[in-house]
Amino acid sequence: MSDAIQTDVIKTDVLIIGAGPCGLFAVFELGLLDMKAHLIDILDKIGGQCAELYPEKPIYDIPAIPIVTGQGLTEALMEQIKPFGPTFHLNEMVETIEKIGDPLFRVTTDAGQVFEAKVVVISAGGGSFQPKRPPVPGIEAYEGTSVFYAVRKMEQFRAKELLIVGGGDSALDWTLNLQPIARRVTLLHRRDDFRAAPHSVDQMRQLVAAGKMDLKLGQVTSLEGEAGQLTGAIVKGTDNESFKIDCNTMLPFFGLTMKLGPVANWGVRIENNLVPVDTQAFETDIPGIFAIGDINTYPGKLKLILSGFHEGALMAQKAHRYVYPDKRLVFQYTTSSSSLQKKLGVN
Amino acid sequence: MVKVNFIDHSGTSRPVDVEAGATLMEAAIRNAIPGIEAECGGACACATCHVYVDEAWRAKTGSPTPMEEDMLDFGFDVRPTSRLSCQIKITDDLDGLTVTTPERQA
Numbered sequence: 023m024s025d026a027i028q029t030d031v032i033k034t035d036v037l038i039i040g041a042g043p044c045g046l047f048a049v050f051e052l053g054l055l056d057m058k059a060h061l062i063d064i065l066d067k068i069g070g071q072c073a074e075l076y077p078e079k080p081i082y083d084i085p086a087i088p089i090v091t092g093q094g095l096t097e098a099l100m101e102q103i104k105p106f107g108p109t110f111h112l113n114e115m116v117e118t119i120e121k122i123g124d125p126l127f128r129v130t131t132d133a134g135q136v137f138e139a140k141v142v143v144i145s146a147g148g149g150s151f152q153p154k155r156p157p158v159p160g161i162e163a164y165e166g167t168s169v170f171y172a173v174r175k176m177e178q179f180r181a182k183e184l185l186i187v188g189g190g191d192s193a194l195d196w197t198l199n200l201q202p203i204a205r206r207v208t209l210l211h212r213r214d215d216f217r218a219a220p221h222s223v224d225q226m227r228q229l230v231a232a233g234k235m236d237l238k239l240g241q242v243t244s245l246e247g248e249a250g251q252l253t254g255a256i257v258k259g260t261d262n263e264s265f266k267i268d269c270n271t272m273l274p275f276f277g278l279t280m281k282l283g284p285v286a287n288w289g290v291r292i293e294n295n296l297v298p299v300d301t302q303a304f305e306t307d308i309p310g311i312f313a314i315g316d317i318n319t320y321p322g323k324l325k326l327i328l329s330g331f332h333e334g335a336l337m338a339q340k341a342h343r344y345v346y347p348d349k350r351l352v353f354q355y356t357t358s359s360s361s362l363q364k365k366l367g368v369n
Numbered sequence: 370m371v372k373v374n375f376i377d378h379s380g381t382s383r384p385v386d387v388e389a390g391a392t393l394m395e396a397a398i399r400n401a402i403p404g405i406e407a408e409c410g411g412a413c414a415c416a417t418c419h420v421y422v423d424e425a426w427r428a429k430t431g432s433p434t435p436m437e438e439d440m441l442d443f444g445f446d447v448r449p450t451s452r453l454s455c456q457i458k459i460t461d462d463l464d465g466l467t468v469t470t471p472e473r474q475a
Contacts, residue, residue, distance in 0.1 A: 075409045076412045157472075189439075190439075190442065215435075217442060276442075
């Protein structure tokens with residue numbers, strides 16, 4: 023079956039949740055068996071942990087590749103799956119999975135996109151990357167009203183008294199972008215050194231020098247306000263002295279952390295934050311929903327990328343039965359099969 | 370073997386034996402020290418193996434590299450004695466090292 027857009031629903035053979043290495047290699051194994059895949063990822067980039075946590079760090083245990091970086095592995099996998107033309111939906115989080123056929127699933131994302139897939143593959147690694155919440159007592163009470171971990175619409179922050187916390191690109195970029203429309207912007211960071219791109223840091227320092235914004239050094243220890251409306255933040259400075267920053271909106275940018283998050287609401291059985299699967303097909307307790315890579319668990323499970331690759335290959339064999347119930351699957355090797363080579367575009 | 374002492378935020382002390390050459394984070398994980406998560410597995414790519422080095426040991430453990438400082442930005446209640454334990458390599462010189470784990474990692 024090929025992709026067809028009908029009203030706003032995207033129909034696909036297989037929907038893969040998580041575009042890390044295991045999700046990417048699953049595209050290859052599915053593709054060899056004529057199954058088309060769409061992939062959804064909560065990050066704004068492809069590669070999962072390899073791209074987010076260690077793009078520059080070497081990996082030494084990919085078979086036949088003595089050394090490769092997270093970014094390098096992602097790029098190589100993208101090259102390998104190119105013949106199968108997967109479609110990516112980035113910056114989207116799956117909210118619900120509903121069984122509507124035998125098997126057929128309706129999947130919705132937080133961007134309002136609806137998918138219908140015969141097979142769902144959960145390759146969500148450690149779960150979804152979500153913004154880290156600073157350990158400020160009572161911060162939950164302000165979330166969504168005065169404390170935000172992301173900027174969806176800049177207009178929301180027009181004429182606000184903003185406190186932006188952090189020293190990376192997110193903190194600096196939003197400082198520079200929101201400074202013209204906010205009433206006042208204060209940037210707070212724990213030290214006078216920034217990870218962000220040097221030119222952003224220079225621009226920020228120019229604004230500070232021109233008196234157009236404030237830069238403070240320290241860490242937030244408590245918040246002041248009432249009924250979800252922030253009025254100020256108490257900050258412990260680098261000299262250990264506390265001071266207050268007046269603000270009605272706070273944007274903390276403390277990076278991302280992995281949380282099981284919405285996976286827990288998808289209806290599959292969860293055990294100790296992992297998805298139990300069988301070891302014939304790495305299928306969950308719901309027929310047609312598979313889980314591969316770090317997110318799954320079974321006796322003897324090792325959280326290695328190579329294990330996830332193996333799991334994807336076996337998953338594809340079973341998925342074929344759901345997508346093509348009337349077709350017999352003949353096992354073939356890429357080295358010798360002319361039909362597989364044709365699919366790969368090498369013959 | 371080198372002796373290292375992990376003290377948690379409530380003051381409970383957990384002494385462990387570590388082989389020289391391992392990182393402090395690895396020593397913590399092998400000995401199931403609570404309060405060290407090491408989400409990224411030691412790649413200096415998160416800040417969930419954050420410890421406070423006992424004042425007396427700071428000179429011997431050294432100070433964080435710029436990359437480690439960058440990661441410490443993601444840590445919580447970061448202090449002058451803060452280090453990421455995956456970046457401290459255990460040597461015979463560190464016999465008796467004492468570190469405290471923060472109340473939470475993330």
